[in-house]
């Protein structure tokens with residue numbers, strides 16, 4: 632059986648970290664160590680794993696990382712006050728509040744409270760708005776930016792191609808569609824109310840699956856030779872980590888495919904480091 636090429640996110644992320652490491656060394660000569668503060672509210676098992684990954688990656692690259700843990704029952708005002716403090720702290724270049732947050736806290740309010748210059752997630756309305764209008768100087772959201780880097784570093788042409796994005800979330804679907812348009816792709820958005828999903832996905836040269844539904848994309852959804860990017864993070868019925876794409880069967884028709892794990896996830900973290908280094912560089916120049 633034919634097999635599509637694996638886009639090795641783990642490998643590309645490792646390359647990126649090496650590049651960032653030398654960049655951090657250059658900044659260090661000017662007396663600044665990039666600093667990332669991660670705020671984790673409550674004890675969500677998945678969040679613990681992700682946060683550990685972020686902190687380990689920071690260490691490798693030479694970014695100073697701090698983890699602030701707050702209890703599950705933290706009031707919104709307490710978290711907002713903590714963000715105000717981090718906004719003022721000159722040694723903190725990036726602030727990341729791990730999502731999801733407990734029910735009593737408005738994610739929208741929390742994101743809006745972070746200074747846009749420290750918003751290394753790229754979730755603040757100012758950064759989202761800059762991306763949407765094409766203004767320079769925005770932090771790009773990490774997962775969409777990571778996807779773009781994977782495509783570019785795998786020498787996959789984007790201009791003039793038909794990209795189909797499944798999922799319209801603020802953190803992946805919407806921004807990745809904007810980035811792909813900026814790269815001159817023709818972009819189609821699909822979502823939970825799309826009728827006949829396969830009709831659309833079969834037209835994709837580049838298919839981005841960002842829904843969070845195990846088994847959503849099967850061989851029948853994919854045109855032979857398409858590039859398939861799997862952003863999903865699910866558990867298979869056997870309890871294994873798996874994306875939205877039925878990897879084995881889709882690999883037989885795709886020209887390129889990202890695995891889960893080892894695809895988009897590590898790239899997300901690498902781009903978070905990238906944004907943190909950018910934030911530190913901007914602080915040097917100001």
Ligand SMILES: Nc1nc(=O)c2c([nH]1)NC[C@@H]1CN(c3ccc(C(=O)N[C@@H](CCC(=O)O)C(=O)O)cc3)C=[N+]21
Nearest residue numbers: 680681684728729730731752892893894896897899900
């Ligand atoms: N403010 C905020 N920013 C985020 O960027 C953010 C967040 N909240 N909340 C949760 C999601 C999820 N996320 C992941 C990052 C890396 C992997 C990753 O590296 N995954 C590994 C596997 C890790 C494992 O073994 O579980 C992989 O795909 O190879 C996964 C998920 C960032 N998120």
